[in-house]
Amino acid sequence: MRYISTRGDAPALAFEDVLLTGLASDGGLYVPETLPRFTLEEMRSWRGLPYHELAYRVMLPFVEDSIAADDFHAMVRETYEAFAHQAVAPLVQLDTNEWVMELFRGPTLAFKDFALQLLGRLLDHVLEKRQQHMVIMGATSGDTGSAAIEGCRRCEHVDIFILHPHERVSEVQRRQMTTVTGDNIHNLAVRGNFDDCQKMVKTSFADQSFLGDKTQLVAVNSINWARIMAQIVYYFHASLALGGPDRSLSFSVPTGNFGDIFAGYLARQMGLPINQLVVATNRNDILHRFISRNRYEKQPLEPTLSPSMDIMVSSNFERLLFDLHGRDGHAVRSLLERAQSEAVAIEDYRWQSARELFDSAALDDEATCRIISDVYGANEYLLDPHTAIGVGAARECRRDPSVPMVTLGTAHPAKFPDAVEQAGVGVEPTLPKHLADLFEREERYTVLDNDLTDVQNFMARHWKYAS
Ligand SMILES: Cc1ncc(COP(=O)(O)O)c(C=O)c1O
Numbered sequence: 001m002r003y004i005s006t007r008g009d010a011p012a013l014a015f016e017d018v019l020l021t022g023l024a025s026d027g028g029l030y031v032p033e034t035l036p037r038f039t040l041e042e043m044r045s046w047r048g049l050p051y052h053e054l055a056y057r058v059m060l061p062f063v064e065d066s067i068a069a070d071d072f073h074a075m076v077r078e079t080y081e082a083f084a085h086q087a088v089a090p091l092v093q094l095d096t097n098e099w100v101m102e103l104f105r106g107p108t109l110a111f112k113d114f115a116l117q118l119l120g121r122l123l124d125h126v127l128e129k130r131q132q133h134m135v136i137m138g139a140t141s142g143d144t145g146s147a148a149i150e151g152c153r154r155c156e157h158v159d160i161f162i163l164h165p166h167e168r169v170s171e172v173q174r175r176q177m178t179t180v181t182g183d184n185i186h187n188l189a190v191r192g193n194f195d196d197c198q199k200m201v202k203t204s205f206a207d208q209s210f211l212g213d214k215t216q217l218v219a220v221n222s223i224n225w226a227r228i229m230a231q232i233v234y235y236f237h238a239s240l241a242l243g244g245p246d247r248s249l250s251f252s253v254p255t256g257n258f259g260d261i262f263a264g265y266l267a268r269q270m271g272l273p274i275n276q277l278v279v280a281t282n283r284n285d286i287l288h289r290f291i292s293r294n295r296y297e298k299q300p301l302e303p304t305l306s307p308s309m310d311i312m313v314s315s316n317f318e319r320l321l322f323d324l325h326g327r328d329g330h331a332v333r334s335l336l337e338r339a340q341s342e343a344v345a346i347e348d349y350r351w352q353s354a355r356e357l358f359d360s361a362a363l364d365d366e367a368t369c370r371i372i373s374d375v376y377g378a379n380e381y382l383l384d385p386h387t388a389i390g391v392g393a394a395r396e397c398r399r400d401p402s403v404p405m406v407t408l409g410t411a412h413p414a415k416f417p418d419a420v421e422q423a424g425v426g427v428e429p430t431l432p433k434h435l436a437d438l439f440e441r442e443e444r445y446t447v448l449d450n451d452l453t454d455v456q457n458f459m460a461r462h463w464k465y466a467s
């Protein structure tokens with residue numbers, strides 16, 4: 001399978017090169033040139049498979065030109081067998097036809113583990129084969145960072161630099177990153193917000209000269225296609241567990257960088273019957289304003305009780321725009337360039353075609369707490385604030401109550417004890433055993449100004465073979 005850029009001017013690449021490339025050379029994001037499409041019969045035959053077997057079948061077409069099927073099978077099995085729950089992504093019922101899919105049973109308690117546990121193994125495999133060293137550079141609003149560190153830290157061929165916004169992630173999230181020690185792990189707390197961190201990452205990918213010519217950057221954020229690929233699988237998993245593909249499902253997705261929901265959109269393009277996708281956002285609601293009113297306009301980023309979704313510039317939205325513009329990369333480039341400085345809208349018929357599938361809602365902190373409290377009151381089930389936004393948005397936007405609605409449970413509530421406390425449910429979420437001593441572990445991180453040169457100088461001085 002070949003991958004092409006959303007900006008239309010970069011060379012098409014095979015999976016292995018896309019895995020290592022991050023941003024395309026024209027500044028775009030890689031997407032498959034064509035998607036595999038599964039028949040209903042094929043999907044029916046997957047019912048009852050263990051998660052890793054399903055994952056192998058869904059993802060193989062994306063990688064098979066680059067990675068031997070047996071090697072890939074082994075990596076996928078190892079990845080998902082290590083999850084804490086036998087079902088890997090268990091479904092919890094809240095009400096008639098209303099479910100939460102728990103995507104937080106991996107080592108760092110957020111959905112990011114599904115892709116980053118696999119990405120670490122893929123990188124290890126490819127870099128070992130090539131005997132190549134690379135520098136991971138990632139931006140996190142709290143969850144990608146620890147999942148990337150956990151997924152990649154055993155890989156001998158990488159240094160890891162993770163930028164997080166200083167004092168804008170939860171204490172548990174910060175400690176999950178900063179207590180993992182290793183000479184190749186570097187946590188940088190940037191005095192800025194997540195968008196600042198993400199911008200530094202993208203700018204650094206575009207010009208990597210600060211690292212010299214002996215290494216290159218690799219992405220762990222969802223700009224890396226491999227991230228999206230692994231996130232497609234759990235849509236199939238939920239569907240097959242709840243009567244699919246002979247029945248349609250709807251999904252509500254707590255959204256920030258638009259990676260997770262874009263994976264759902266792709267699952268549908270690959271043949272999975274999906275009725276509705278709900279974009280669930282917090283007060284940083286640029287995507288809600290686009291979906292509901294065709295208005296895409298940046299506003300100042302505000303801190304919320306759901307910090308992982310405090311994002312204004314959503315990377316993967318570009319991948320959707322590419323499709324909405326008939327895969328015309330130049331149209332995407334010009335739209336996004338205009339969006340840097342003004343509010344933009346797309347042609348009405350393109351927006352209407354997005355509206356056929358997508359709905360959206362934005363919940364503020366008060367509404368988030370109300371949902372945590374309502375669901376705990378009704379079910380004694382504790383939601384984290386991001387998942388709560390998903391559940392609230394699902395309840396607001398649901399088109400057809402006879403269609404099962406699955407909210408993606410993107411994080412464990414113990415990552416956000418302050419939000420849970422504010423919701424006033426009177427219970428304290430507890431960390432699982434392997435993180436029980438998190439608050440006693442020593443932390444290591446460096447605080448830097450919101451300045452690209454400072455960050456790049458730090459990286460240039462600290463990567464493994466820096467001279
Ligand atoms: C807990 C949690 N929920 C939701 C999101 C939003 O996901 P996406 O960025 O794929 O839209 C994130 C971060 O990305 C997250 O960490």
Ligand SMILES: N[C@@H](CCOP(=O)(O)O)C(=O)O
Nearest residue numbers: 140141142143144221222308
């Ligand atoms: N919410 C994310 C932000 C980065 O998103 P990604 O999916 O592009 O890595 C986080 O927790 O870091």
